[in-house]
Amino acid sequence: MKPAFSVIFLTTLIGAGQGLFLALYTGQLYSFFDLLPAQDSRSFYAAGSILALAFLCTGLIASFFHLGHPERAWRTATQWRTSWLSREVIVLPAFMGMVFLYGTAHWFDWRTPLFELPGSRAVDATIILGALGTLLCFALFVSTAMIYACLRFLQEWHTPLTVINYILLGGSSGFVLAGAFSAVDAPQMSGFYAGWAIIITLLAFITRTASLIRNARIKPKSSMRTAIGIKHPRIVQKAQGAMGGSFNTREFFHGKSLAFMRALKPAFLVMVFFVPLALLAAAMTAPSVLLVAFIMQYIGLLAERWFFFAQANHPQNLYYQGI
Amino acid sequence: MTQLALVIDLNVCVGCSACVTSCKEWNTSGAAGPLCDTNPYDAEPTGTFFNRVQTFEVGEYPKTETVHFPKSCLHCEDPPCVPVCPTGASYKRKEDGIVLVDYDKCIGCKYCTWACPYGAREIDEQQKVMKKCTLCVDRIYSTTLPERDRRPSCVLACPTSARLFGDVHDPDSVVSRAIRESGGYALMPEWGTQPANHYLPRRKSTITIREDQLVRADNPLKVDGKLPKPSRQEPTLDDVTSW
Numbered sequence: 150m151k152p153a154f155s156v157i158f159l160t161t162l163i164g165a166g167q168g169l170f171l172a173l174y175t176g177q178l179y180s181f182f183d184l185l186p187a188q189d190s191r192s193f194y195a196a197g198s199i200l201a202l203a204f205l206c207t208g209l210i211a212s213f214f215h216l217g218h219p220e221r222a223w224r225t226a227t228q229w230r231t232s233w234l235s236r237e238v239i240v241l242p243a244f245m246g247m248v249f250l251y252g253t254a255h256w257f258d259w260r261t262p263l264f265e266l267p268g269s270r271a272v273d274a275t276i277i278l279g280a281l282g283t284l285l286c287f288a289l290f291v292s293t294a295m296i297y298a299c300l301r302f303l304q305e306w307h308t309p310l311t312v313i314n315y316i317l318l319g320g321s322s323g324f325v326l327a328g329a330f331s332a333v334d335a336p337q338m339s340g341f342y343a344g345w346a347i348i349i350t351l352l353a354f355i356t357r358t359a360s361l362i363r364n365a366r367i368k369p370k371s372s373m374r375t376a377i378g379i380k381h382p383r384i385v386q387k388a389q390g391a392m393g394g395s396f397n398t399r400e401f402f403h404g405k406s407l408a409f410m411r412a413l414k415p416a417f418l419v420m421v422f423f424v425p426l427a428l429l430a431a432a433m434t435a436p437s438v439l440l441v442a443f444i445m446q447y448i449g450l451l452a453e454r455w456f457f458f459a460q461a462n463h464p465q466n467l468y469y470q471g472i
Numbered sequence: 473m474t475q476l477a478l479v480i481d482l483n484v485c486v487g488c489s490a491c492v493t494s495c496k497e498w499n500t501s502g503a504a505g506p507l508c509d510t511n512p513y514d515a516e517p518t519g520t521f522f523n524r525v526q527t528f529e530v531g532e533y534p535k536t537e538t539v540h541f542p543k544s545c546l547h548c549e550d551p552p553c554v555p556v557c558p559t560g561a562s563y564k565r566k567e568d569g570i571v572l573v574d575y576d577k578c579i580g581c582k583y584c585t586w587a588c589p590y591g592a593r594e595i596d597e598q599q600k601v602m603k604k605c606t607l608c609v610d611r612i613y614s615t616t617l618p619e620r621d622r623r624p625s626c627v628l629a630c631p632t633s634a635r636l637f638g639d640v641h642d643p644d645s646v647v648s649r650a651i652r653e654s655g656g657y658a659l660m661p662e663w664g665t666q667p668a669n670h671y672l673p674r675r676k677s678t679i680t681i682r683e684d685q686l687v688r689a690d691n692p693l694k695v696d697g698k699l700p701k702p703s704r705q706e707p708t709l710d711d712v713t714s715w
């Protein structure tokens with residue numbers, strides 16, 4: 150497939166925003182159970198929510214560049230019964246709204262206890278909004294990933310690993326971002342976030358590598374023989390039905406050489422996993438490198454997402470052998 | 473239930489692209505607006521087509537065969553392109569099984585093209601909406617065209633009658649009979665899309681002639697030339713006429 154930059158930015162940006170929100174709420178839950186010191190509502194949770202919203206908004210704006218008719222975008226909310234794309238379109242603003250409410254509740258310090266859990270832990274509005282936000286956050290991860298994973302023809306994507314990778318890569322990026330944010334805002338939290346970021350990044354490394362290994366061994370279900378129904382091992386295309394190319398020759402081919410693809414794979418593995426992991430380890434003593442870690446990993450994620458799209462080999466390409 | 477479809481005979485198609493041009497001509501001049509092109513009269517022309525004819529060479533020289541392969545939306549009975557559409561612009565008609573795109577609803581997100589394994593949909597780069605074969609829905613139900621023209625444009629244009637049109641759910645239709653009797657098959661059956669369009673395979677057009685069929689049975693002595701005229705009394709060749 151031809152990677153579309155709008156979608157690459159959409160998925161990586163909202164992934165970071167979602168991960169950041171999960172990180173903020175994880176931090177809050179830790180302090181709720183008295184495992185970490187409580188942070189300032191306004192300067193930490195509300196400011197963090199604003200940062201998360203900034204990522205989500207930028208991602209949303211990027212997605213509009215993918216549409217031919219953005220003015221009709223409201224229609225995309227109508228087919229949620231069958232279309233994962235429609236579901237994503239619904240869940241993304243819902244999640245953004247919930248992050249907004251979560252941030253607002255922290256900003257105005259709506260901490261009046263609503264009810265108490267055993268152990269006299271007072272549950273307030275922020276805890277409930279955060280829990281709802283977490284649900285929506287995972288719903289968004291699943292919807293985004295299922296857009297790709299549900300297409301059975303694209304065998305590279307049609308695997309639960311796609312969903313797992315979206316969750317873990319978004320989580321990794323968001324926790325690194327939370328580390329970078331807390332390094333400035335609440336330095337005593339940065340070690341906590343860096344620690345979690347290391348765990349999530351390692352998990353993401355395992356699952357992403359698993360999907361790379363799986364994809365390298367895929368046997369395409371379709372062949373030239375099933376594509377045109379002629380049972381002969383040697384079929385060579387002589388004409389594609391177009392002179393200057395067609396939509397089919399532009400949309401489904403990434404146009405880069407095999408050597409480029411081969412080089413990109415280790416490059417993004419280094420940028421998404423090894424560099425951030427090294428920096429995260431260093432961050433235990435010098436938290437300021439976390440910002441560098443986030444930026445490096447984000448660049449790596451752009452490459453990773455580009456590779457994710459480019460690697461998918463659509464069966465329609467069988468009809469366009471001349472590319 | 474009706475399922476309209478095309479049956480394309482690969483044994484007959486000569487790859488002249490008459491169907492391509494007549495499809496383009498009809499569908500670019502309809503109420504739905506043009507099928508936009510870029511550089512139509514220049515180098516590297518490109519544009520939107522519902523139907524294209526591709527050519528494949530099968531086998532190794534000198535034992536090769538050229539196959540011309542017309543390719544358009546197959547109006548799948550279980551179309552994977554429809555449920556993924558977020559706007560409901562893509563739909564399959566209940567009454568005749570035609571898969572259509574509502575150009576006024578489509579947002580041009582191209583998601584449906586990812587979900588069609590056949591690459592049958594093309595975006596109109598200028599109108600930014602998805603386009604694909606409509607089976608000439610505006611012809612076949614027309615009340616103004618003469619009865620015999622109420623068939624898809626490509627079917628009418630094909631000089632070798634390689635394209636048949638009809639209801640594949642009606643066992644007595646011309647298309648069902650062709651599929652049944654000439655070994656019609658579907659493309660990429662492995663995906664379970666159940667394409668309504670079928671293709672008829674290449675067939676060897678040979679007849680067996682025995683030696684004795686080459687020899688005139690009424691000339692056992694193999695003497696060429698005019699036969700001697702029989703007399704009036706003799707029985708004639710066909711027992712009716714006499715000289």
Ligand code: SF4
Nearest residue numbers: 545546548551553588
């Ligand atoms: S051929 Fe492609 S576009 Fe046409 S109905 Fe089947 S899946 Fe949809």
Ligand code: SF4
Nearest residue numbers: 557578579581582584
């Ligand atoms: S491009 Fe149009 S028809 Fe295709 S999925 Fe998007 S909205 Fe639906």
